[in-house]
Amino acid sequence: MSAEISLHHEFSGFVLDAQFRMDGGVTALFGPSGSGKTSTINAIAGLLNPQNGRIVIDGRAVLDTQAGISIPAHARRIGTVFQDARLFPHMSVENNLRFGWRRAENPASEDEFAHIVELLGLEHLLPRKPAKLSGGEKSRVALGRALLSSPGLLLLDEPLAALDAPRKSEILPFLERLRDEARVPMLYVSHSLDEVTRLADSVVVMREGRVAASGPVFDLMSDLEFARASGVESYGAVLDAKVRSHRDDGLSVLSFPGGELIVGRIAKEPGARLRVRIRAEDIMLALEEPKAISANNVIPATIAAIRESGGHADVQLAAGNAKLVARITSASLKRLALAPGMKLFAIVKSVTVDRNTQGE
């Protein structure tokens, strides 16, 4: 699957002017509130007709203002999960789920229907009315309903924004399962870096109606321009890792393209893939290999790039084929006389392993 999106629309006081492309998997549309994420989603879904635009999904133009093409929303086969769920209040959960399913061109079989119901943990909710559901349950039903309409593309407009933290962590694993099992390409709108780094394969950063940066999540999160483009305060590298072994002392060893990481015990078999994050603030730099140190992870690396701004410096490090980012003060930068090409050691103070993939 691939999609090309190009939109231009002038609202009063705001201009949306976004171009990006998507290639399967989960693409995160990331940016602060008011950056044009929801307008972009609405235009793709067909709920907003942009003044100028072209949207091509797998070679099929669903919108091309120059050619006078605008396929109505009901015929686009683009599923949408709205922030506020938007379940039909007069229908049971089952009838909500079957609403799009009944109208799909190639509806899922009863087996697939049952599978998605099970995947989202909705079996016992089927006869209930939406008014009797919790916020998290509503989100799951909305997700299932959109998925069962057999869409070629699934749009998720901050599906977790209306939920509190415990509910969020209740839904995230479902989203991860969907990403891994359902094989529907997703465009996931979020202003939470946490969700983006957990779910996305690639990221499109929006600011003030424009695309400020885009790329695969592993590249973008260690890109020094990312912080500036996205305006986030705290960021860091996201790494694709594998469980290598479990040690007798209760720790687990992960391998990633730049070496090994020792982390707390992970309840997964060796060989299992997972995603780890190392925040820029959690890396210290040393010119010589530190011997007597409490940190478990010291990774040899080479400075790839440095970007200074406002009293601190972001240092991009190449470790094997992986990229890490460290944030240090400008004073340290000067004292150590760091420059691109220098070899040094990255002392990793803490590694975040996504809770779901880590197991209980």
Place this chain on the structure above:
Amino acid sequence: MMLTPAELEALLLSLRVSVVAIACALPFALAAAVWLSHARFPGKTLVEGAFTLPLVLPPVVMGYLLLLAFGTRGPLGAWLLAHLGLRFAFDWKGAALASAIITFPFQFRAIRLALEAMDSGLAEAAETLGARALDRFANLTLPLALPGIVAGAITAFAASLGEFGAIITFVSNIPGETRTLPLAIFNALQTPGGNVEAARLSALSIILALIGVALAAIAQRRVTRLIGR
């Protein structure tokens, strides 16, 4: 309380006139409400006002206008009689027409409010799930507006049972044809010694109104439960 044949006649006529009036006006009220909830055009407020006009216009004036338009020599009345054989003047159907128009605003406004209160996001969601306009109307708009439709119909029905001015002006006071309960009460009061008769008919009207209110409450509750609020 045993009813005399004349009383029974007035009661049944009242019910028939009101049922026909409400049933015939409902599709128009629904169409007008749906149209105005979607349409955007200059002078929309004016049109909206026009639909509620029968509520503020004196019923006698309404009846007079109906007489001018739908009388046997009126432009519409003559045409309907010639082409469809439909006669309103001095006919119970005229009473129903008058009731329908007078109570139209009750239905129109109730449905309009129900549509206004509806979350437009639901229709968008239905659209992304593959539902076309008519599909959305039948499966979303209509069921969700049902409480409003039922409430409007019941209020209009109750108001219709009490309609007097427009009916007597338009189709006169003919026993068995246009003499509904209010007209029968009026007639009794005009007749020497008709006080008891007027009181009996008034009591009947009150009972009818109470039954109507009770039915309205039950219907409202049922419908609300049906749509799961």
